[in-house]
Amino acid sequence: xxxxxxxxxxxxxxxxxxxxxxxxxxxxxxxxxxxxxxxxxxxxxxxxxxxxxxxxxxxxxxxxxxxxxxxxxxxxxxxxxxxxxxxxxxxxxxxxxxxxxxxxxxxxxxxxxxxxxxxxxxxxxxxxxxxxxxxxxxxxxxxxxxxxxxxxxxxxxxxxxxxxxxxxxxxxxxxxxxxxxxxxxxxxxxxxxxxxxxxxxxxxxxxxxxxxxxxxxxxxxxxxxxxxxxxxxxxxxxxxxxxxxxxxxxxxxxxxxxxxxxxxxxxxxxxxxxxxxxxxxxxxxxxxxxxxxxxxxxxxxxxxxxxxxxxxxxxxxxxxxxxxxxxxxxxxxxxxxxxxxxxxxxxxxxxxxxxxxxxxxxxxxxxxxxxxxxxxxxxxxxxxxxxxxxxxxxxxxxxxxxxxxxxxxxxxxxxxxxxxxxxxxxxxxxxxxxxxxxxxxxxxxxxxxxxxxxxxxxxxxxxxxxxxxxxxxxxxxxxxxxxxxxxxxxxxxxxxxxxxxxxxxxxxxxxxxxxxxxxxxxxxxxxxxxxxxxxxxxxxxxxxxxxxxxxxxxxxxxx
Amino acid sequence: xxxxxxxxxxxxxxxxxxxxxxxxxxxxxxxxxxxxxxxxxxxxxxxxxxxxxxxxxxxxxxxxxxxxxxxxxxxxxxxxxxxxxxxxxxxxxxxxxxxxxxxxxxxxxxxxxxxxxxxxxxxxxxxxxxxxxxxxxxxxxxxxxxxxxxxxxxxxxxxxxxxxxxxx
Numbered sequence: 001x002x003x004x005x006x007x008x009x010x011x012x013x014x015x016x017x018x019x020x021x022x023x024x025x026x027x028x029x030x031x032x033x034x035x036x037x038x039x040x041x042x043x044x045x046x047x048x049x050x051x052x053x054x055x056x057x058x059x060x061x062x063x064x065x066x067x068x069x070x071x072x073x074x075x076x077x078x079x080x081x082x083x084x085x086x087x088x089x090x091x092x093x094x095x096x097x098x099x100x101x102x103x104x105x106x107x108x109x110x111x112x113x114x115x116x117x118x119x120x121x122x123x124x125x126x127x128x129x130x131x132x133x134x135x136x137x138x139x140x141x142x143x144x145x146x147x148x149x150x151x152x153x154x155x156x157x158x159x160x161x162x163x164x165x166x167x168x169x170x171x172x173x174x175x176x177x178x179x180x181x182x183x184x185x186x187x188x189x190x191x192x193x194x195x196x197x198x199x200x201x202x203x204x205x206x207x208x209x210x211x212x213x214x215x216x217x218x219x220x221x222x223x224x225x226x227x228x229x230x231x232x233x234x235x236x237x238x239x240x241x242x243x244x245x246x247x248x249x250x251x252x253x254x255x256x257x258x259x260x261x262x263x264x265x266x267x268x269x270x271x272x273x274x275x276x277x278x279x280x281x282x283x284x285x286x287x288x289x290x291x292x293x294x295x296x297x298x299x300x301x302x303x304x305x306x307x308x309x310x311x312x313x314x315x316x317x318x319x320x321x322x323x324x325x326x327x328x329x330x331x332x333x334x335x336x337x338x339x340x341x342x343x344x345x346x347x348x349x350x351x352x353x354x355x356x357x358x359x360x361x362x363x364x365x366x367x368x369x370x371x372x373x374x375x376x377x378x379x380x381x382x383x384x385x386x387x388x389x390x391x392x393x394x395x396x397x398x399x400x401x402x403x404x405x406x407x408x409x410x411x412x413x414x415x416x417x418x419x420x421x422x423x424x425x426x427x428x429x430x431x432x433x434x435x436x437x438x439x440x441x442x443x444x445x446x447x448x449x450x451x452x453x454x455x456x457x458x459x460x461x462x463x464x465x466x467x468x469x470x471x472x473x474x475x476x477x478x479x480x481x482x483x484x485x486x487x488x489x490x491x492x493x494x495x496x497x498x499x500x501x502x503x504x505x506x507x508x509x510x511x512x513x514x515x516x517x518x519x520x521x522x523x524x525x526x527x528x529x530x531x532x533x534x535x536x537x538x539x540x541x542x543x544x545x546x547x548x549x550x551x552x553x554x555x556x557x558x559x
Numbered sequence: 560x561x562x563x564x565x566x567x568x569x570x571x572x573x574x575x576x577x578x579x580x581x582x583x584x585x586x587x588x589x590x591x592x593x594x595x596x597x598x599x600x601x602x603x604x605x606x607x608x609x610x611x612x613x614x615x616x617x618x619x620x621x622x623x624x625x626x627x628x629x630x631x632x633x634x635x636x637x638x639x640x641x642x643x644x645x646x647x648x649x650x651x652x653x654x655x656x657x658x659x660x661x662x663x664x665x666x667x668x669x670x671x672x673x674x675x676x677x678x679x680x681x682x683x684x685x686x687x688x689x690x691x692x693x694x695x696x697x698x699x700x701x702x703x704x705x706x707x708x709x710x711x712x713x714x715x716x717x718x719x720x721x722x723x724x725x726x727x
C-alpha cells in the first residue's frame with residue numbers, strides 16, 4: 001500500500017510537472033498572440049492613417065542631375081540630356097583586330113591601333129568613346145560585336161550655343177563646372193538636395209542676344225580685335241547682359257583659341273580713359289571741392305614728372321566744370337584731382353569698388369592694376385583714367401553708382417530669388433548724383449558722346465578713349481574705346497557699357513577711331529534695340545532739366 | 560459544441576489566409592503598376608527635357624532673327640512708333656473721324672507732329688555705304704533678302720487656295 005501510494009505520489013508529481021510546463025508554454029503563446037493582436041489593432045486602427053499617407057518607397061526618386069541654368073524669364077540656358085557612351089568588356093571581345101577595324105570606321109577620330117590595344121587588354125572595362133550621337137549608337141548596334149556595351153550618361157547642353165558662353169562657362173565630361181557660372185556655382189548646381197529646381201541668372205536672353213549681335217557687327221565694321229558689352233540694372237546691380245567677343249562654343253571648348261575664352265569684361269583689365277572723369281567730377285562736386293559754376297584754366301598743358309598732360313579736344317581757355325566733363329578735358333580733370341588730393345581720391349575709388357577684384361559670381365575675375373605709390377602724378381593721370389587699369393565690369397558698376405542716387409551696389413549674375421545679401425555703400429549724395437545725370441546727358445547732347453543719342457530714350461553717358469599699354473609705354477596705333485551710357489537719363493534705370501579693342505577708322509567715321517565714333521554709336525544702337533524689350537517708354541525730353549548746367553557750357557563757334 | 564468551435568476557427572483561419580493572400584497579391588500588382596508608372600514618368604520627364612532643350616534651341620534669338628530677316632518684311636521698332644496709352648494717340652480728322660469726336664462743334668486737337676526720324680542713322684548710312692545702318696537699328700540683310708522669301712508667299716497663297724477648294 002505504502003509502495004503504491006509512493007508510486008501514485010510520483011505520478012502526480014510527474015503530471016504536476018508536465019502541467020506546469022504546459023502552462024508556461026500556454027502563457028508564452030498567449031502572450032505572443034496577445035502581442036500580435038495588439039500590433040494588428042495598432043496597425044489597423046491607430047496607425048492606419050499615417051501608413052496610408054506614407055509615400056516612401058513607392059516611386060524611386062529620379063536620379064540626381066546637375067541643375068539647369070535659366071535666365072531671368074525662365075528661358076533655358078543650360079540643361080542636361082541623356083546620351084549613350086560606349087564601353088567594352090575586352091574579356092568578351094572575340095576578335096579584337098576585326099572589332100577595332102570596324103569601330104574605327106564609325107569613329108574616324110579613334111586610331112585602329114589604340115582600339116585594338118584596349119580591346120585585347122583582357123580587362124573587364126574600357127571606355128571606347130563617350131557621348132555618342134544617336135546615329136553612332138545605331139551604327140555600333142548594327143555591328144553586333146559581342147562585348148561592346150552602352151551606358152547612359154548626362155551631357156551638358158547649351159541650347160543657345162555661343163550666346164552667353166563667357167557667363168555660363170562649361171562643364172567637363174563628368175559634369176564638373178570648369179569655367180563661368182558652371183564653375184562658380186558648381187556646388188549649388190550639383191547639389192542633389194536642391195531637387196530639379198533650376199538656378200536662375202539675372203541675364204535676359206533677349207538683351208544678351210541684342211548686345212552680342214550689335215557688338216559682332218561693330219567688330220566687323222571697325223575691324224576690331226575684340227569687343228565687350230554690359231547691361232546693368234543700376235538699382236539692383238543685376239547684370240542683364242554680359243558679352244565678350246570673340247566668344248566660343250561651349251560644346252567644343254577644346255577647339256577654341258585661348259583668346260576666345262578670355263572674358264574681356266570681367267577678367268581683362270584696361271585703362272579706360274575719360275570714363276573716369278565721371279568719378280573725378282562727382283567727387284569734386286560731392287566733396288565741395290568745386291561747384292558746377294567753378295572752373296579751371298585749361299589753356300596750358302601740364303608738365304609734371306616727365307609727363308605731358310594735354311587735351312584731345314583742346315579749347316585753350318578757362319573751362320567750367322560742366323565744360324571739363326562735356327569736352328573731356330584732361331587738364332581740367334587733373335587739376336580738379338589735385339584739389340581733391342590723393343588720399344581722398346584713393347578712398348573714393350575704393351568705395352566704388354575699383355581697387356579690389358569685383359565680387360561677381362564668376363571665377364574669371366581680373367585684379368585691378370594700381371600705381372605702386374599714389375603720388376600726385378598718379379592722382380592726376382587717374383583723374384582721367386590713365387595709370388589705373390580696372391575691368392570694364394567694375395567701371396560699369398561704379399558709373400551706375402554715379403547716377404542711381406549715389407549708392408554703390410556690387411554687380412550680380414543671380415536673379416533675385418537666388419541672392420543672399422546685398423552690400424550697399426553710399427558714395428555720393430542724391431544731389432550730386434542728380435548733377436551727374438545732367439552732366440552725362442550734356443556729354444551726349446553737346447559733347448563727345450553725340451553719336452550715342454537715340455531720339456526718345458534720353459541717353460546720357462561718357463566716352464573713354466585710351467591707348468593700349470604695351471611694354472612700359474603706349475601704342476599709339478592700338479586704342480581701347482569705351483562708352484558708359486545710362487538711359488533714360490531723367491529717371492535712369494539701365495546702364496549700357498560698350499568697349500571696343502583696337503577699332504580702326506573707316507570712311508564712314510572720317511577715319512576717326514576715338515570712342516565717340518565707334519563705342520558711342522554702338523551703345524546707341526544697343527539702347528534703341530533693348531529699350532523696347534526692357535519696357536522703357538520713349539518720351540519727349542524736358543530740356544529744362546539740363547538748363548542750369550547747359551548755360552555753363554559756352555556755345556561753340558567757328559567749328 | 561467544441562467541434563463547432565474548431566470548425567469555425569478553421570474556417571476563419573482559411574478565410575483570413577485567403578484574404579491575406581489576395582491582399583498581398585493586390586499590393587504586389589499595385590507596386591508593379593507604380594514601378595511601371597514611375598518608369599514612364601521618368602521617360603516622359605526625359606522626353607520633356609529633350610523637347611525643352613529643342614524648344615530653347617529653336618526659339619533661340621539668333622535663330623528667330625535669321626528667320627525673321629528671311630521671311631518677314633519687318634523692321635525693328637522705332638521709338639516714334641510706340642505709344643504708352645490711347646491718350647497720346649491723335650484724333651483722326653476728315654472722313655476718318657472717330658465716332659463722337661468733335662460732333663459737338665468743338666475744335667479737334669491737332670494731330671501730334673510726326674516725330675523726327677533718327678537722323679544719325681540716315682546720315683551715317685549714306686556716308687558709310689550702309690555699314691553703320693546696322694548699328695542704327697536697320698537690319699543689315701535688308702537688301703540681300705533671298706528670292707526664296709517671295710516664292711514662299713506665292714507657295715503659301717497657292718496652298719491656302721487649294722485648301723479652301725478642298726474644303727468646298
